[in-house]
Amino acid sequence: MRSVKVCGTTGDFCSAHKLLTVGGEATVQRSVARGKKIPGFTVIELMVSITIVAVLATIAMKAYEPLMMKSESVRCSSNMRSLHISLSSYINDVGHWPQAPTDTESENVNEEFEDWWIAEMKPYDVPELLWKCPTVYRLVQHKNPETRPKLHYTPSSFDSIPLSPYRWATQPWLMEIGPHGNILFMDGSVRNVTDFIH
Numbered sequence: 001m002r003s004v005k006v007c008g009t010t011g012d013f014c015s016a017h018k019l020l021t022v023g024g025e026a027t028v029q030r031s032v033a034r035g036k037k038i039p040g041f042t043v044i045e046l047m048v049s050i051t052i053v054a055v056l057a058t059i060a061m062k063a064y065e066p067l068m069m070k071s072e073s074v075r076c077s078s079n080m081r082s083l084h085i086s087l088s089s090y091i092n093d094v095g096h097w098p099q100a101p102t103d104t105e106s107e108n109v110n111e112e113f114e115d116w117w118i119a120e121m122k123p124y125d126v127p128e129l130l131w132k133c134p135t136v137y138r139l140v141q142h143k144n145p146e147t148r149p150k151l152h153y154t155p156s157s158f159d160s161i162p163l164s165p166y167r168w169a170t171q172p173w174l175m176e177i178g179p180h181g182n183i184l185f186m187d188g189s190v191r192n193v194t195d196f197i198h
Helices: 043-094 109-124 134-140
Strands: 002-007 014-022 025-032 153-155 174-176 182-184 190-192
Touching: 043 109, 043 134, 043 153, 043 174, 043 182, 043 190
Parallel strands: none
Antiparallel strands: 002 014, 014 025, 153 174, 174 182, 182 190
């Protein structure tokens, strides 16, 4: 066996070759010259990189959640204000607050109540999606469609006297069933339930 030194065509990398004679034929065994490193990551460097990325992702998710909740709360308030405009139009046209039927004998009273409100307000540019709070919608997506609420804003019950909905300034028109605790009043203002606790 004899060793020779061969340089590549670019002249920047030299490797030692050992000529081996196996069965009468010469073969070349190559070994990298001392002092030269193969480029790449070590296992330690890779583990540190993965850990840093995981920590940054966790921090980003913690910062993202409050921002998302705030954004959904604003959209929820906007939905309630749009419903206020439609309810006001309904009162102007019909002369009183929508009178949901109360004499139902069905087992699915809640579902009939929700369907009635959706159908009654549809002519006033109220799609079903407007009745949904974005946060509640996100939280109940994985649940059975039969148990999910269709209305995320519960309407108050007023009698059929024309000005009943405007008689009491503190009587809410709609109350959100979600985590924001938004309440819609007759003047179109949306306030949080915590405003009344303090």
